[in-house]
Amino acid sequence: MRRLPQQLYTAEQVRQLDRLAIGGVADHPGIDGFELMGRAADAAFSRLLQSYPQLDQDAGMQVFCGAGNNGGDGYLIAALASERRISVSVTALKHPDELTGDARKAFEYCSSKGIRIALWCDESAVTGEILVDAMLGTGLSGEVRGDYRRAIEALNHSGKPVVAVDIPSGLCADTGAVLGAAVQAELTVTFIGTKQGLLTGDGPQLCGTLHFTDLDVPAVVYNRLKPSSIRLDKSALKELMAPRKRTAHKGDYGHVLIIGGNHGMPGAVIMAAEAAISCGAGKVTVATRPEHLPALAIRRPEVMAVGVGSRVDLQSLLHDKTVIVAGPGIGTDSWAYDLVDEALNADVPVVLDADALNLLSEHSQLRRARKFPMMLTPHPGEAARLLKTDTGSVQKDRFAAVASLSATYNACVVLKGAGSLIQYEQQTSLCSAGNPGMAVAGMGDVLSGVIGALLAQNLPVYDAARLGVWLHASGADTLAWQQGETGLLATDTIPFIRQQLNELTGQAVKNRGSIVADDAQSYARKSDAETCT
Known part of the structure; x- marks a missing residue:
């Protein structure tokens, strides 16, 4: 087991790291964006299984997916659960027809597994024993409103454990403040760069247990970007302190x-x-x-x-x-x-x-x-x-x-x-x-x-x-x-x-x-x- 990295980043910096990883740096070729999304889903799902082994028996999982890469991660996590014959369903906060790029590919892959995907509505119910939050990610800037806010409130009132993908929805990645409403996670798995807001303000409370994976992004990518802040590390x-002299x-x-x-x-x-x-x-x-x-x-x-x-x-x-x-x-x-x-x-x-x-x-x-x-x-x-x-x-x-x-x-x-x-x-x-x-x-x-x-x-x-x-x-x-x-x-x-x-x-x-x-x-x-x- 290793510690979290010392380097902490803002959401925009993590997006820059993501772009550098996909575009390639120096002698390291770029990583396909969908491949990177797959690595994120695999890392989150592996940690989820370690933390909730009952999923392999009879506990069902419900994944809440938004738009963008965070939603794409959620669709791929659902597909991984289905492949292990775990009962899983997806509640979509964004109509799949509006998805583009890698998120669209992830939805199509999930759909090909025969997983039930339902659009969120006011009558939607929280039915899973384990809930996965893949709704908003780090791109949120203003306060959470509408269906997303209602979904967040439903997850928080369910009494079921919630696993947040990358960041609890509604938590500001830069400041650690709640943007109107935020998911209370029991476990958070974050990727590529540790967002500084996860570790201060409301972040430590909302993240629950925090895990990080760099998705095998090469070190040369991180060398191209100065972190926003540094986590104190033993x-x-x-x-800083030398042993005392005998004299x-x-x-x-x-x-x-x-x-x-x-x-x-x-x-x-x-x-x-x-x-x-x-x-x-x-x-x-x-x-x-x-x-x-x-x-x-x-x-x-x-x-x-x-x-x-x-x-x-x-x-x-x-x-x-x-x-x-x-x-x-x-x-x-x-x-x-x-x-x-x-x-x-x-x-x-x-x-x-x-x-x-x-x-x-x-x-x-x-x-x-x-x-x-x-x-x-x-x-x-x-x-x-x-x-x-x-x-x-x-x-x-x-x-x-x-x-x-x-x-x-x-x-x-x-x-x-x-x-x-x-x-x-x-x-x-x-x-x-x-x-x-x-x-x-x-x-x-x-x-x-x-x-x-x-x-x-x-x-x-x-x-x-x-x-x-x-x-x-x-x-x-x-x-x-x-x-x-x-x-x-x-x-x-x-x-x-x-x-x-x-x-x-x-x-x-x-x-x-x-x-x-x-x-x-x-x-x-x-x-x-x-x-x-």
């Missing part, structure tokens, strides 16, 4: 200053500090309200803590720090404003999270030119405030939102959520690791501490963001694999994040009976997810 991230001392690994913890909110800075010290920072100091010092000393005595009542108190702490993390539990009052203002004036990299982002969105005077990198780590709501828009608009196109944030604030930006995105200087990465158990208070505070620690160890800002996001998500996956998603605590992830970091550098202690999960095989629910054939 094998590539391993190169190492704490001064080699930086000094992180974490600023936050307003009245009644000590937990956020404690979690960020614990994550930072656990992920390799040489020293960690917390600047917080004086009343929180005892709690910090009791919870994590390895962390230094200083009570600050004003910006003057903070200024004396800035001179020897390597990186600043500002925002965990900081609030939005004048105390918080003054501390964030001082942090942004410091000549070191700064990570802004939580209410520090809200202060930045509310006070334009905080936006100043900086010689050192700045990183923003918003969730969609904070991103919306920074962009002066609403959360729905951010989620409608997460790629556009993260690019706009990076350009507007001249910063490296981590847009958190399902399929977190990282953007910096025209580079975009996507993290496909992570699980719903991470939807709990404190996760963002832990992430900010992890990233701060990596920056303190001299990683470039984009690399620190990419590695930090992946460590955070994959550590949470390992924990969920062992204990389940519900009730997962932010602080419980810290030992697993540390474990993942040491695995990357080859410094993990072996044979302790622990399980380190890969981002594509991290726990039971995802053990067969995100594969390619």
Whole structure:
């Protein structure tokens, strides 16, 4: 079993790859379009049989076919089922007389097998035990309407497992947003290029288990096209961190200053500090309200803590720090404003999270030119405030939102959520690791501490963001694999994040009976997810 490719593409880019594969490149002759369609149908049908072996007994299959190549794939899948003597029927959303090219050939081949093909109408019923969605593919641009919308709703209300061919109908391949209505698939088999929308926004929920096949398209085809974004992958991230020298001392690994913890909110800075010290920072100091010092000393005595009542108190702490993390539990009052203002004036990299982002969105005077990198780590709501828009608009196109944030604030930006995105200087990465158990208070505070620690160890800002996001998500996956998603605590992830970091550098202690999960095989629910054939 292999992981999904790192390269992610838009729908138009995948169409370009398709055209290059058919037209031929360099010394590689083109692949006949109908042959390529046959390969797609065979790959999807093979995966379908593996996932639903009951089809070989008495379970029937119903294929919903639209127009274009996606519909053609569906007709050929139905033909393959018939050849195995599986009970199969086709419901056509597009009249076969309107089909052209390879899709028309696929329909004719399917029809020659004697398969019952019925046009969709308001009286159409969902009768199959296994349903195949081959209706819309990647060509959809506007919202789903008419018969297609009614068919999608019928599939979703059927209670039967749905297999999506290439992409769930109604899901935007570029953004991961639902275009009016979308199929909820249990399994998705995608071809040639992994569409970036499958892995962010609503994509991970709607795809179910995701599988990829390149249909034996030669590598030279992919070399002709730069991907739109890159999926974070353990094998590539391993190169970012070197093993520690035997002569190492704490001064080699930086000094992180974490600023936050307003009245009644000590937990956020404690979690960020614990994550930072656990992920390799040489020293960690917390600047917080004086009343929180005892709690910090009791919870994590390895962390230094200083009570600050004003910006003057903070200024004396800035001179020897390597990186600043500002925002965990900081609030939005004048105390918080003054501390964030001082942090942004410091000549070191700064990570802004939580209410520090809200202060930045509310006070334009905080936006100043900086010689050192700045990183923003918003969730969609904070991103919306920074962009002066609403959360729905951010989620409608997460790629556009993260690019706009990076350009507007001249910063490296981590847009958190399902399929977190990282953007910096025209580079975009996507993290496909992570699980719903991470939807709990404190996760963002832990992430900010992890990233701060990596920056303190001299990683470039984009690399620190990419590695930090992946460590955070994959550590949470390992924990969920062992204990389940519900009730997962932010602080419980810290030992697993540390474990993942040491695995990357080859410094993990072996044979302790622990399980380190890969981002594509991290726990039971995802053990067969995100594969390619």
